Amino acid sequence: MSSTGLVLGDVIMRATDVHKHFGKLHVLKGVSLEVRQRETVCIIGPSGSGKTTFIRCINHLEKIDSGRIEVNGHLIGYREQNGKLAEDSERNIARQRTQIGMVFQRFNLFPHKTALENVTEAPVQVLGVPKDKAAADAEMLLTRVGLGDKCGTYPGKLSGGQQQRVAIARALAMKPALMLFDEPTSALDPEVIGEVLAVMEELAHEGMTMIVVTHEMGFAREAADRVVMMDDGSIIEAGPPEHFFEAPEQERTKQFLSKIL
Amino acid sequence: MMVAAIDWHVIWSRIFHPNGPFAHALWATIYISIVAQIVGILLGLIAALARMSRFLPFRVLSGAYVLVFRGTPVLVQIFFFYFALGLPNVIHLGVFKLTAEVSAGILALSINEGAYMREIIRAGIDSIDKGQMEAAKSLGMRSGLAMRRIILPQAARVIIPPLGNEFNNMMKTTSLVYTIGVYELFADAEQGYSQTFHPEYFVAVAFWYLVLTTIWSFIQASIERRLATSERGDQLSFRERLVAAWAPVHSRYGSGLR
Numbered sequence: 001m002s003s004t005g006l007v008l009g010d011v012i013m014r015a016t017d018v019h020k021h022f023g024k025l026h027v028l029k030g031v032s033l034e035v036r037q038r039e040t041v042c043i044i045g046p047s048g049s050g051k052t053t054f055i056r057c058i059n060h061l062e063k064i065d066s067g068r069i070e071v072n073g074h075l076i077g078y079r080e081q082n083g084k085l086a087e088d089s090e091r092n093i094a095r096q097r098t099q100i101g102m103v104f105q106r107f108n109l110f111p112h113k114t115a116l117e118n119v120t121e122a123p124v125q126v127l128g129v130p131k132d133k134a135a136a137d138a139e140m141l142l143t144r145v146g147l148g149d150k151c152g153t154y155p156g157k158l159s160g161g162q163q164q165r166v167a168i169a170r171a172l173a174m175k176p177a178l179m180l181f182d183e184p185t186s187a188l189d190p191e192v193i194g195e196v197l198a199v200m201e202e203l204a205h206e207g208m209t210m211i212v213v214t215h216e217m218g219f220a221r222e223a224a225d226r227v228v229m230m231d232d233g234s235i236i237e238a239g240p241p242e243h244f245f246e247a248p249e250q251e252r253t254k255q256f257l258s259k260i261l
Numbered sequence: 262m263m264v265a266a267i268d269w270h271v272i273w274s275r276i277f278h279p280n281g282p283f284a285h286a287l288w289a290t291i292y293i294s295i296v297a298q299i300v301g302i303l304l305g306l307i308a309a310l311a312r313m314s315r316f317l318p319f320r321v322l323s324g325a326y327v328l329v330f331r332g333t334p335v336l337v338q339i340f341f342f343y344f345a346l347g348l349p350n351v352i353h354l355g356v357f358k359l360t361a362e363v364s365a366g367i368l369a370l371s372i373n374e375g376a377y378m379r380e381i382i383r384a385g386i387d388s389i390d391k392g393q394m395e396a397a398k399s400l401g402m403r404s405g406l407a408m409r410r411i412i413l414p415q416a417a418r419v420i421i422p423p424l425g426n427e428f429n430n431m432m433k434t435t436s437l438v439y440t441i442g443v444y445e446l447f448a449d450a451e452q453g454y455s456q457t458f459h460p461e462y463f464v465a466v467a468f469w470y471l472v473l474t475t476i477w478s479f480i481q482a483s484i485e486r487r488l489a490t491s492e493r494g495d496q497l498s499f500r501e502r503l504v505a506a507w508a509p510v511h512s513r514y515g516s517g518l519r
Contacts, residue, residue, distance in 0.1 A: 059399055061395055061398065061399065090403050090404065091403065094398070094401050094402065094403045095401065097398060097399055097400070097401045098400070098401035100399070101399075102396075102399035104392060104395070104396065104399075106390075106392055108390070108392035108393060108395065108396035109396075110393065110396070110397075110411055110415075111415065112414050112415050121400070121410065121411075122397075122400035122401060122402065125402065125406060125410060126400060126401040126402055126406070127401075167396075170400070171399075171400070174400060174401065
């Protein structure tokens with residue numbers, strides 16, 4: 001049982017000894033993590049610790065130098081050739097990404113499309129869902145994130161919180177097996193952070209598998225099954241939130257929490 | 262040396278009583294400009310995409326293209342295409358008949374224009390936030406689809422103003438194809454002059470170029486005004502806005518946009 005009362009399933013995402021350099025900078029120093037179906041994992045840590053880079057590797061927006069990342073048992077971004085890893089074809093990488101939803105810090109909505117079109121774009125263009133079916137699904141998703149009345153509105157006319165909720169609906173429209181959130185509330189005004197976190201909490205309770213990079217400790221405490229602390233390119237501590245926040249083991253974690261809480 | 266008194270009669274008659282050959286010449290200038298501009302845009306787009314290709318030879322080729330065609334005089338290019346390519350005397354394209362001179366001229370102007378358009382299109386694409394491509398990719402789009410559906414429609418807004426200036430230039434640059442024997446506006450004036458030695462022919466032809474570029478500047482201003490208004494965000498789709506931008510000022514979209 002998870003802390004949200006859900007029974008966890010099989011491993012959805014498995015990262016094994018992932019290394020990544022930006023030039024001479026060693027940003028990921030052997031990161032390993034398993035995330036099970038219906039689990040919500042929050043990754044916290046100081047800026048520059050590699051947490052954003054790590055979740056960007058999970059859908060191959062960043063290449064990795066060594067190690068492996070699997071989602072649903074499929075190696076992400078690479079294929080094995082005589083025991084070595086070679087970058088996979090664009091077609092395969094694109095297909096794998098349809099399984100992995102991503103929500104960005106800066107929303108990245110398509111400004112030339114309405115909220116509804118933002119949500120229907122990929123199902124129609126990538127999965128070949130008929131337009132009216134995609135539109136009906138999108139309307140349902142937008143209603144679910146509390147924006148049923150904003151279907152025809154362009155992103156430029158929406159608040160940051162509303163834009164981020166559209167972005168969540170856009171990712172959900174692909175029916176992903178795993179959702180990645182890259183600091184989804186960091187670019188938001190304080191008064192609208194709550195509406196986005198509420199949507200994410202609901203998702204977590206409904207059993208979506210989620211990896212969330214965040215500075216929102218309240219959310220981590222409330223919605224996470226496991227909290228992972230990253231520092232200097234490594235995972236230094238992980239555990240269920242109650243244990244993690246009440247009795248952290250690592251000195252570095254204590255320091256970080258004392259600054260942020 | 263003496264400057265002769267201006268023979269206004271020549272100017273007036275060229276402006277107010279254009280003859281048959283003149284109408285042909287005017288039409289040639291217009292269609293050569295339009296065709297060369299459209300082909301130039303397509304070539305520029307292809308070259309811009311080639312520049313971003315993962316395949317190194319495409320990037321090199323795209324760079325070499327711009328280097329050569331932006332770095333050499335368009336007149337040299339026109340002569341080269343006319344004398345070196347040996348194009349067929351007449352090309353039939355449906356109802357259109359292109360002489361070797363016209364096809365060489367259009368080819369040279371198009372290819373030259375493509376080199377400039379590549380830079381304009383590249384700048385337009387570069388101006389789009391990198392997060393747009395990442396968002397498209399994270400949704401499972403491949404780069405071609407993302408480019409067509411997400412990046413280029415947004416880049417179009419940035420590309421259109423300098424594109425308008427390019428077309429203004431193009432209408433004037435077409436005068437150079439007179440040198441390989443295309444009968445267009447300047448050739449018409451030059452012929453008038455060589456028969457009469459009245460330099461007023463050049464004043465009249467300058468007037469006609471001015472008419473073309475002025476009409477275009479009004480169209481361009483109206484397009485840009487509409488793109489600017491639609492930037493404030495309204496309930497029209499992006500495609501409707503683009504259509505509205507290109508439509509005459511008092512179109513059915515007119516009142517809604519102001």
